[in-house]
Amino acid sequence: MATTVPPLHVQNITAGYGARTVLHELTLPPITAGRITALVGPNGAGKSTLLRVLAGLLPARGSVRLGEVELNGASIDAHARHVGFMPQLQPQRAALTVFESVLAALKATPFSGRTIDGGEARRRAMDVLTRVGIADLALEPLGHLSGGQRQLASLAQAIAREPDVLLLDEPTSALDLGHQATVMHLVDELAREGRIVVAVVHDLALAARWSGLVVVMHRGRLDTAGPPAASITPDMLARVYGVRARVEPCSRGTLQVIVDEPLPHVS
């Protein structure tokens, strides 16, 4: 990417499903390009809901601003110009090849404000697959892929339109260690090229290893936000996750979380 993307400002976001409010007046520190921002928190904290608001998939009150561009309430079209989204669940039954799924991402709507022709779409799609390291799987049906391969194919679909902001909902869930590392390394590279990357991450060790900013959510509100060392602390783990735990740097300095026992229920 030629230029670095301006920061993403999330202010006073209130959102939910029907009568149930999930996010309450949520304001985050500015999210900058260059490093992965990890969204962490217990189940039901509102991480996926926030991601869907940022992706423009769920209406919300408040403001989501990318530099000077207000995204909250913007058209589907305007969102798609800036934001790429990788959902948690991948379709299992689509009778499409990996290559076709990426082609569809490029051809479904005008890309960069114009309709690209078949040759250019093919070239771009193949570049994306090469980038993600699955060019050899191009002609495999999506349904034949392993979990890790499927995740990479899904990532390829999300980055095909060259979004400024990449939103990933649990990109490493259900992956083995090797594929976790492959996916996180790739996502880290995408961030370092100057994109904003926000990923919901369940594994705090992964968040500590790969992200520059950890946003801890709890019951639809912001609990803590900061670099891993400042936000992943025994206090936070007790308060948010209800566990007694230690946070210790390993021999290479990356934080490790060791959970000792659940705390007795207070609420």
Place this chain on the structure above:
Amino acid sequence: MSASDTSQAALAGYDRLIRRRLLLLAVMTCGIAISFVVDLASGPSRLPIADVLAALRGTAAADAPASIIVWEIRLPAAIMAILVGAALALAGAEMQTTLDNALASPFTLGMASAATFGAALWIVAGLSVPGIPDDWMLPLNAFLCALGSVFLLQAAARSRQAGPETLVLFGIALFFTFNALVAILQFVASDQALQQLVFWTMGSLSRADWTTIRLLGLALVVVVPFAMMAAWKMTALRLGDERARSFGIDVAKLRWYSLVRISVLTATSVAFVGTIAFVGLVGPHLARLVIGEDHRFFLPASMVAGALVMSLASVVSKTLIPGVEIPIGLVTALIGVPFFVSVVIGRRRG
């Protein structure tokens, strides 16, 4: 192999895949041509094939029985079989994508029940639009009710972001409602009207004539280009609603236009030939099996497969019991039921 070798190989493989698909489409189209000729040559009146050909070429006298049978009965029915097969299979393909359900068909959301209700309104109660010739009342009523059911569906679903489940739920409600209304009309119907209604619901190509062929052909000519223009969007919809929206697709609008196309094709078909089951299910399934779901190929392949199945069913309906023409709706249902079951069982295993 270097990265560029790999991507070159993949692109070449993709080209081969496209060529294979085009070839399959061509082969199936040839199949339709063959079936069409056999369809013309078969029928209760046992015309020698030479007479059929002479009538087609126009060398037989215009008032010869062979000419009349071929031009007024067999040719319209054979063409209608192909058009109805194509229309219902295209509607089925769109319905399966729209509802993300491989077991959906054009009739899933109660459209056939609505059409039957429309037919029953005319046959039993004599109700229809004023100022229309009697001959047209039945198809018009069936058409209006089928179309109306889709608008009801949309009106009910519009209040929320209607996903596939909501649509199916409302569709099932409509199905039962219209079936109950038809039952009420059947309950009060005279014996004669009841018989006419039952025969109508069986579906038959014998009602085909050149006017109805033109109208269904027109519906296809109007609808197919719009369906093909939405092909990439429909392909993207196979990746899930949220994914499709993140590509910039207005999914609610896409669904709405797709339902309009489905309703026009289904309502027009049902209006002219009655309820013909399962072609809308079988056509897309065959297409998906041999071509996949890239809708640029999937939609045409569904149409070709549906047309082929209907044309073959038409042949079977005339040859199964010599001298008797079974209503084609019964034939497609008899082929369709085993197919439906095998799909469900295959899915369980998979």
